[in-house]
Structure formats: structure tokens, C-alpha cells
Amino acid sequence: MVAGIVWVVLLSGSPVVAQLPSGPPVVAQQTAPAARTGEVGQAEKRARCRELGIQVGILPTGQWNAITDVPGVKVGHQxxxxxxxxxxxxxxxxPHDGNLYREKVPAAVYCGNAFGKLAGSTQIAELGTLDTPIALTNTLSIAACMQGLIRHTLAQPGNETVGSVNAVVGETYDGYLNDIRGMHVTPEDTLSAIAAAASGPVAEGSVGAGTGTSCFGFKGGIGTSSRRIPHDLGGYTVGVLVQSNYGGVLTVNGAPVGRELGDFSMSEYTTAPGGDGSCMIVVATNAPLSPHALERLAKRAVLGLGRTGSVMQNGSGDYVIAFSTAYRITDHHRVLDPPVATVARRAMNPLFLATVEATEEAVYNSLFQATSVTGTDGHRRQAIPLDRVVEICRRYGVLNLQDRLPGVRQPASSPAVDPEKFKAALIAYIDAHRGGFIGRRDSEDLKNKPMVRLVPSEPEGKYTLGEFTIVPGKMRFSAWYGMRGPEPYLYEGTFTRLPDGSLQVGEVNLTRFHVLRQPEGPANESQPSR
Structure with a gap:
């Protein structure tokens, strides 16, 4: 190919112009399957499971029914x-648009079956934070993706002295369809995927890291789904994305689809290679969870995997990475990290259910959206026949369950407490006391932060607003300051209700703490301890 040539591809009748570099063409994720080299015939009609009437679970989905329903989360494919x-x-x-190395998010990993590779997992398990975006690829391309993530991190403003990066890369084996030994993924491909990351709907099926994967003997790929928790139980969102590449006995919403199709692990009719494989699962939530709670959440994802018919076979690498976007963790605190109010253990059950349901549906979407692919040595993975799937599900009575059966209860009205009134009162107090220590807080920054509800089992709840913890039922708030120094401060205040129904901050007390001992200074980033 001549360097710098301009290609014009027709997609849905509209021309898309792309400037491609020299060398073999890389087909963008939007390209229709029929236009790809090695594929013939008309483009296959694919659909998400809810478009087919397959409604998984009892909880409602988010706007996009995708991991990107968690605010701030973006997904990109190359x-x-x-x-x-x-x-x-x-x-x-x-996880977010900022400098993830400087503003880490809490994270955890869980391994269902360890016949696989998840780069960066041990540091997440040790420190409970995520330093880089999460990349998924094929087994022999982990190193290339790590280089891409490292280059992305080092290039971020403020990271000029960084000398150690915990790049997080997961993989599944796509060697049945892909020339995996050729190691065709480059660091630039990872950078391109990061540059393409966006919120909103997520491309699924035979795209990105799912281009060459297989699932239950059919074409697998990328799939995603989300769930929303009722507001009286916290109002949080859980999103899941999977890279499906495993086998077993496919079950769809309880219907034995794999057995009906005669293609399943250990079937006398199955001539395809064995069902060993892997599944990478990424769980995101805006619920404020500690790393330990995120690990508990990650464990529930493999229950969703089991609902689809996986038994995590001997050769399967099944890993879950879970993270929260509710708060960020910085390394500039010398002695004490600011306290963060997190979801109580007794309030975790709705999040567990959301994770199981979203994981199950994400797998179905990865199968149903995947198109047939012919690859290396003429190997071919056929897309699962959607008409047969729908017919089987109809016969077993598992279509449109949410339309026919009771679902999750929805409160008749919003909570009695209006959290925005407490936010407005706090901001007004800060603006009126610029001379005091608490007045140094940037109220404009607080205006852009949401009131995040905690401990949903309490009638009037508990909220966080930045570093402030607000308890409407007790008309109180608190905040920590000066965590970098030897004498941190705790501010505690009260709210009073005015005749017009609005609120204002009343009495504010200061408690000063003295730290007896502190380390000599932060470790040199360019020479991390081993």
C-alpha cells in the first residue's frame, strides 16, 4: 500500500474517510463483516439479547445497558x-478522564481459574488501586499492551518523574482463528484503543479483543450489560464487560440452548475443539466500595458466568477486575489517608445481584452480537443462530420474563430528604466564611460534585460530597483537612432548618489531632522499592 493513501468506506450509505498509514490495512471496528477479507455473503443480522425478548434478572438496566452507564467510564476498541x-x-x-496514575481508583481482582495471565494483578491485590486503564487482548500480546499503557501513563502531564507503572492487561487465547504466534498487536494499537475510548453505546461481538475469540463452540467476543439499583437501596449502577472465550453447556436464561443445538462440551455430536478457554470480566460501579468490598463484588461475577453454563474448565483462565469510580486515591498524604465512607456490608446484596445479572447478560450479548469469522488455516467459527435461540427460549417459556413476572420493587416516591438542600447550605457557608480554614475549600469544585448516598438502610441515609460526610437524619456533617501534615483537622458541624424550609449551617467545631511520628518523606518515584 502507498503511504498516506486515503480510503473511503461506505457504512450505512454514508462515506467514512480514514487516513491509513503504510502497510497492511487495519479494519476499523465499525466495518461491516461482509466487507472484511475472508468473509462472503450478506452481513449477518445480529441483536442484543433484550432485542430478542431475552430479559435477564429482575433489576433494570442503565441507559445504554453497558459498562459505560457507570459515570465516567469509557470503552475503546482497536x-x-x-x-x-x-x-x-x-x-x-x-475508569475516568483524569490522570489515573495520580488519581487512582479503588480496585480488586478475583481469580476463578488461574490457567491464564492477568498482568498487574498482584499489585492490585496488594494495594487495592488501579493505576492505568485496563487492556484486554490475546495471550501473546500482553507485553505489547503493557508497553502501550506504560507509554500512555508516562506521557500524562504530572508524570514526568514516574519510574514504575502497574500496567493492567488481561488476555484470552484466540489462536484458533488468529495467527497468534505472529504477535501482530503493537503498543500503538493500545494507544489507538485508548484514544478511541468513549462513553455511550459499546460495540460488541467480533470487535477489539473479541475479534478472534470463541464461546460455547460458536463465535464469541466482547459483550457488556449494566444494572441500576433502586434509589432507596442506594441508587448505584453496576456495569460489566466480558471478553468471552470459553466452553461448557450453554444455558440462556435457564433454557438448555446448547443441548437443544447439539453443540456443547462432551456432546457426542460435537466435533469442534474442546471447550477449554478463558473469560475476562471487568466490573465497574459508582458505589463507594473499599478494595475488600470490591473483591467480594468480583467473586459474584463468576456466579453470572456459571449461569451461562461455564464450569471454569481446566484450561480456562477466568479473571475478574472490579473497580469503583466513587472516589479517588492519591499518594501525597504522608501519614493518614482521608477517611472515606463506604457502603455497609449489610447493604451489599443489591450490588451482588446486579453483578451476577449483568455478567450473565454481557456473555449473551457477546454471543448474539458476534458475527461468523473465518481465520487462520481456514478455521471458521459460526455465529450462534439467533432464530434457533429465540425458538428454543420460547419453547421453554423464558422470553419476556420481566413483562410477565413480578420484578424489583420501585419506591412510590423519592426519599423525603432532599440532599441538594444540604449541599446548597454547605456551599453557602463556605462562600460566606472565606477567611476561616473551612472557607479555603473551593466551593465551585463542590458544585460540580454529586451527593453520593451511603448506608441506604438508614431512612434518611448518609451522603458524601467530596471530603464531606453529611447525615441528614442527624442534621450534621463532618470533614477532614490537613491530612498531609502532622496535625490533621476534623471539622464537625450542624444544620438548622429555616422557616422557609431551606437549610443553613449552624455550629461548627474543630478538633485538632497530633501525629506522634511520621516518615522522613515519600519514596522517590524514579526508584521504587522492590
Whole structure:
């Protein structure tokens, strides 16, 4: 190909112009399957499971029914499709738009079956934080993706002295369809996936890291789903994204689809390779959870995997990465980290249910959206026949369950307490006391922060607003300051209700703490301890 040539591809009747570099073409994720080299015939009609009447669970989905329903989370793909044998790619999940190395998010990992690789997992398990976006790719391309994530992190403003980066990369084996030994993924592909990351709907099926994967003997791929918790139980969102590449006995919403199709693990009719494989699962939530609570959440994702028919076979690498966007963790506190109010243990059950349901549905979406792919050595993975799936589900009575059966209860009205009144009163107090220590807080920054509800079992709840913890039922608030120094402060205040129904801050007390001992200073980033 001549360097700098401009290609024009027609997608849905509209021309899309792309400037491609020299070398073999890399087909973008939007390209229709029929236009790809090695595929013939009309583009297959694919659908998400809810479009087919397959409604999983009892909880409602988010707006996009995707991991991007968690505020701030973005997903990007780089699909690599060259010649007759290269069928692979990269998918990245970005927790927030900021400098993730400087503003880490709490995270945890859980391993269902460890016949796989998850780079960066031990540091997440040790420290409970996520330093980089999460990249998914094929087994032999982990190193290339790590280089891409490291280059992305080092290039961030403020990271000029950084000398150690915990790049997080998961993988599944796509060698049945892809020339995996050619190691065609490059660091630039990871950077391209990060640059393409966006909120909103997520491309699914045979895209990105799911381009060459297989699932239950059919074409697998990328799938995603989300769940919303009722507001009286916290109002949080849980989103899941999977890279499906495993086998078993496919069950769809309780119907034995794999057995009905005659294609399942250990079936006398199955001539395809064994069902060993892997599944990478990423769980995101805006619920304020500690790393320990996130690990508990991650464990529930494999229950959703089991609902689809997986038994996590011997050769399967099944990993879950879970993170929360509710708060960020910085490293500039010398002695004490600011306290963070997190969801109580007794309030975790709705989040557990949301994770199980979203994982199950994400797997179905990865199957139902995937198109048939022919790859290396002429190997072919057929897309699962959706008409047969719908017919089987109808016969077993598992279509449109949410329309026919009771679902999750929805409160008749919003909570009696209006949290925005407490937010307005606190901001007004800060603006009126610029000379005091608490008045140094930037009220404009607080105006852009949401009131995050905690401990939903309490009638009037508990909220966080930045570093402030607000308890409407007790008309009180508190906040920590000066955590970097030897004498941190705790401010505690009260609210009073005015005749017009509005609120104002009343008495405010200051408690000063003295730390007896502190370390000599932060470790040099350029020479991290080993």
C-alpha cells in the first residue's frame, strides 16, 4: 500500500474517510463483516439479547445497558483484521478522564481459574488501586499492551518523574482463528484503543479483543450489560464487560440452548475443539466500595458466568477486575489517608445481584452480537443462530420474563430528604466564611460534585460530597483537612432548618489531632522499592 493513501468506506450509505498509514490495512471496528477479507455473503443480522425478548434478572438496566452507564467510564476498541489469518485486537476500559496514575481508583481482582495471565494483578491485590486503564487482548500480546499503557501513563502531564507503572492487561487465547504466534498487536494499537475510548453505546461481538475469540463452540467476543439499583437501596449502577472465550453447556436464561443445538462440551455430536478457554470480566460501579468490598463484588461475577453454563474448565483462565469510580486515591498524604465512607456490608446484596445479572447478560450479548469469522488455516467459527435461540427460549417459556413476572420493587416516591438542600447550605457557608480554614475549600469544585448516598438502610441515609460526610437524619456533617501534615483537622458541624424550609449551617467545631511520628518523606518515584 502507498503511504498516506486515503480510503473511503461506505457504512450505512454514508462515506467514512480514514487516513491509513503504510502497510497492511487495519479494519476499523465499525466495518461491516461482509466487507472484511475472508468473509462472503450478506452481513449477518445480529441483536442484543433484550432485542430478542431475552430479559435477564429482575433489576433494570442503565441507559445504554453497558459498562459505560457507570459515570465516567469509557470503552475503546482497536480491531486488527488483515489478510486471511490475522483476527485479533485490543479493548480498553478507562475508569475516568483524569490522570489515573495520580488519581487512582479503588480496585480488586478475583481469580476463578488461574490457567491464564492477568498482568498487574498482584499489585492490585496488594494495594487495592488501579493505576492505568485496563487492556484486554490475546495471550501473546500482553507485553505489547503493557508497553502501550506504560507509554500512555508516562506521557500524562504530572508524570514526568514516574519510574514504575502497574500496567493492567488481561488476555484470552484466540489462536484458533488468529495467527497468534505472529504477535501482530503493537503498543500503538493500545494507544489507538485508548484514544478511541468513549462513553455511550459499546460495540460488541467480533470487535477489539473479541475479534478472534470463541464461546460455547460458536463465535464469541466482547459483550457488556449494566444494572441500576433502586434509589432507596442506594441508587448505584453496576456495569460489566466480558471478553468471552470459553466452553461448557450453554444455558440462556435457564433454557438448555446448547443441548437443544447439539453443540456443547462432551456432546457426542460435537466435533469442534474442546471447550477449554478463558473469560475476562471487568466490573465497574459508582458505589463507594473499599478494595475488600470490591473483591467480594468480583467473586459474584463468576456466579453470572456459571449461569451461562461455564464450569471454569481446566484450561480456562477466568479473571475478574472490579473497580469503583466513587472516589479517588492519591499518594501525597504522608501519614493518614482521608477517611472515606463506604457502603455497609449489610447493604451489599443489591450490588451482588446486579453483578451476577449483568455478567450473565454481557456473555449473551457477546454471543448474539458476534458475527461468523473465518481465520487462520481456514478455521471458521459460526455465529450462534439467533432464530434457533429465540425458538428454543420460547419453547421453554423464558422470553419476556420481566413483562410477565413480578420484578424489583420501585419506591412510590423519592426519599423525603432532599440532599441538594444540604449541599446548597454547605456551599453557602463556605462562600460566606472565606477567611476561616473551612472557607479555603473551593466551593465551585463542590458544585460540580454529586451527593453520593451511603448506608441506604438508614431512612434518611448518609451522603458524601467530596471530603464531606453529611447525615441528614442527624442534621450534621463532618470533614477532614490537613491530612498531609502532622496535625490533621476534623471539622464537625450542624444544620438548622429555616422557616422557609431551606437549610443553613449552624455550629461548627474543630478538633485538632497530633501525629506522634511520621516518615522522613515519600519514596522517590524514579526508584521504587522492590
Amino acid at each position: 480491531t486488527i483484521w488483515r489478510g486471511d489469518s490475522i483476527r485479533t485486537g485490543v479493548t480498553v476500559i478507562v
